[in-house]
Amino acid sequence: MVNVNKHPLNSRLPVLSAALALAAAALLGGCVVRVVERPPPRVYEQPAPPPAPAYTEPAADVEVQANEAPPPLPEYEQPPMPDEGYLWTPGYWAWGGGGYYWVPGTWVQPPRVGLLWTPGYWGFVGGVYAFHVGYWGPHVGYYGGVNYGFGYVGVGFAGGRWVGNSFAYNRSVTNVNVNVVHNTYNETVINNVTVNKVSYNGGPGGTSAAPTAQERAAAAEPHTPPTAMQHQHVQQAASNPALAAHANGGHPAIAATPKPAAFNAPGVVGAHGATTPPGGAGHFPTPGQPAVGARTQGQPGQPNVAARPGQPGGQPNAVARPGQPGQPGQPGGQPNPAIRTQGQPGQPNAAARPVQPAQPKPAPKPAAKPKPEERKGEHEK
Numbered sequence: 001m002v003n004v005n006k007h008p009l010n011s012r013l014p015v016l017s018a019a020l021a022l023a024a025a026a027l028l029g030g031c032v033v034r035v036v037e038r039p040p041p042r043v044y045e046q047p048a049p050p051p052a053p054a055y056t057e058p059a060a061d062v063e064v065q066a067n068e069a070p071p072p073l074p075e076y077e078q079p080p081m082p083d084e085g086y087l088w089t090p091g092y093w094a095w096g097g098g099g100y101y102w103v104p105g106t107w108v109q110p111p112r113v114g115l116l117w118t119p120g121y122w123g124f125v126g127g128v129y130a131f132h133v134g135y136w137g138p139h140v141g142y143y144g145g146v147n148y149g150f151g152y153v154g155v156g157f158a159g160g161r162w163v164g165n166s167f168a169y170n171r172s173v174t175n176v177n178v179n180v181v182h183n184t185y186n187e188t189v190i191n192n193v194t195v196n197k198v199s200y201n202g203g204p205g206g207t208s209a210a211p212t213a214q215e216r217a218a219a220a221e222p223h224t225p226p227t228a229m230q231h232q233h234v235q236q237a238a239s240n241p242a243l244a245a246h247a248n249g250g251h252p253a254i255a256a257t258p259k260p261a262a263f264n265a266p267g268v269v270g271a272h273g274a275t276t277p278p279g280g281a282g283h284f285p286t287p288g289q290p291a292v293g294a295r296t297q298g299q300p301g302q303p304n305v306a307a308r309p310g311q312p313g314g315q316p317n318a319v320a321r322p323g324q325p326g327q328p329g330q331p332g333g334q335p336n337p338a339i340r341t342q343g344q345p346g347q348p349n350a351a352a353r354p355v356q357p358a359q360p361k362p363a364p365k366p367a368a369k370p371k372p373e374e375r376k377g378e379h380e381k
Contacts, residue, residue: 062130063120066095069129069205070122071245072197074102074271076255078150078175081107082267084183085167088159088174089117089230090148091256093199093245095131096238100245102252103237104268105150106260111136111224113165118218119143119152124203135225141218144201145209150174151189154209158189233260248274 070093078088091105110117120134121144134143140157151159151173160169163183169176171184178184200206211219226234237243240263243252248271254263255271262268 061132061135063133064095064131066100066122066129066131069124069203070095070100070199071250073146073148073199074251074255074274075197076105076271077269078105079107079256079258079267079269081169081174081176081181082258084181085109086259087117087167088150089134090119090150090152092120092148093122094234094238097244101238101240102243102245102248102255103234104243104252104254104263105148105256106233106262107258108227108230108260111227114138114162115224116140116157116162119146119148121146122200124200124206129200129203133226135223137218137221137223139214139218139221141221142211142215145207146199146201147196153189154207155212155215158187229260233257236261236263251275 073093074091076091081088086107087110089106089108092103093100094103095101108117115136116139118135118137118141120132122129122131123144124130132144135141143152143154145154146152147154151157151170158170159174160167162168166183169181169184170187170189171178172186173189176184198205198207201209240254241247243254251271251274253270253274254268255274256269257263258265258267
């Protein structure tokens with residue numbers, strides 16, 4: 001019988017096991033365990049939005065465009081308010097007929113109670129100057145940061161406010177007669193806008209004002225367009241050659257009026273530095289009438305260089321004195337003694353005097369008869 005425990009291999013098993021264990025430990029100790037990290041999942045982010053463009057009014061509010069900047073705002077005084085209930089609308093430069101012309105500031109009756117006027121303004125957009133029309137609304141909106149004065153200092157309006165169904169005027173910035181209008185208050189206006197005469201927003205030399213949150217909200221409110229009297233006011237300004245910028249050099253003699261389209265009414269105010277016509281700032285002719293001192297030649301019945309326009313409707317004034325009825329030269333057969341007439345009847349000649357009609361010679365007086373006493377003396381001799 002063989003003793004297994006005494007077998008040579010069995011006696012070496014513990015040694016072999018220990019050797020294998022040591023070898024395995026040596027092999028494991030030389031191994032480096034590497035932890036493979038997975039890349040994070042790719043996150044697709046939205047690109048950053050581009051910067052917001054400059055604020056622009058809707059295209060519907062753009063009335064006209066021009067390639068040149070409007071002139072600076074003229075300096076002028078505010079005419080007195082004509083009556084309670086009128087609101088001030090500042091003057092501005094408009095474009096028409098190939099150039100700028102001045103639309104005088106004026107007092108206007110609002111379309112209804114509770115509305116305020118937001119002035120129009122010029123803005124430089126896309127390389128051109130665009131005019132955004134003014135409008136009536138419950139709040140004053142954005143008007144380019146242009147300082148029009150008289151409460152319109154570039155942002156909002158400080159010239160007055162509605163109190164119920166009546167408008168209260170801030171007499172610190174508006175010209176109201178407190179003896180007539182009693183619904184007034186006195187509130188100092190702090191002007192945080194640079195005081196200059198710039199008349200447009202954006203572009204070279206323009207204002208850099210952006211709309212406030214309140215002005216953006218006002219832009220979304222219902223608006224009422226300018227009244228019929230305001231349209232008539234603009235049309236009359238466009239037809240008056242004296243209001244063109246190239247004619248007045250940026251200093252219109254009619255800078256403000258007491259009421260819309262009242263260009264010849266008392267109370268018309270001229271700009272500082274304006275050339276005032278004879279008779280004052282309010283003596284410009286209405287459309288269709290000759291200007292003061294204008295030369296009119298070649299038309300029958302028109303005054304010459306020495307004559308001034310008279311009353312509306314083309315009637316001559318006292319400088320061009322009418323003649324006797326039935327003579328040629330004036331409409332209806334009345335001549336103008338300031339005009340010579342040669343050739344055809346009724347055609348004036350500015351260089352000559354009128355031809356006077358031939359007057360009949362007076363009859364010779366009869367010789368005086370001698371007195372009776374004288375005859376008696378002769379007979380006695």
